[in-house]
Amino acid sequence: MLGTYKLGILAEYIVVIMLVCKGYKILKLRYRNPAGEIDIIARKKLVICFIEVKARVKLDPNYELVSPKQIHRIRRAAALFIAQNSRYHQHDLRFDLVVLSTNNLPTHIQNAW
Numbered sequence: 001m002l003g004t005y006k007l008g009i010l011a012e013y014i015v016v017i018m019l020v021c022k023g024y025k026i027l028k029l030r031y032r033n034p035a036g037e038i039d040i041i042a043r044k045k046l047v048i049c050f051i052e053v054k055a056r057v058k059l060d061p062n063y064e065l066v067s068p069k070q071i072h073r074i075r076r077a078a079a080l081f082i083a084q085n086s087r088y089h090q091h092d093l094r095f096d097l098v099v100l101s102t103n104n105l106p107t108h109i110q111n112a113w
Helices: 004-021 068-084
Strands: 025-033 036-044 047-056 092-101 102-107
Touching: 004 025, 004 036, 004 047, 004 092, 004 102, 025 068, 036 068, 047 068, 068 092
Parallel strands: 047 092
Antiparallel strands: 025 036, 036 047, 092 102
């Protein structure tokens, strides 16, 4: 059985493959800066997507997948990434969530917040 950390890493690689198949270019994987961490940063045309990956053995519909505190950290990390990468200043920004569970295909929720 996979530990939580290994399950998360495996899920991120599965999502990378899914995104590449959907035409996204992966810019960063497990990006960290002083403001926070972003699982995947990808680009599709003129949109930069900051993607949070959640892997669960079993999905509970009552469970909050991304907390307000986590959203705030991801937004701060994204703002710093854009500030440090001027070539993306003219791109639109989007925050996505991809949820994986052992009994379902990945669910990609665009504009999750």
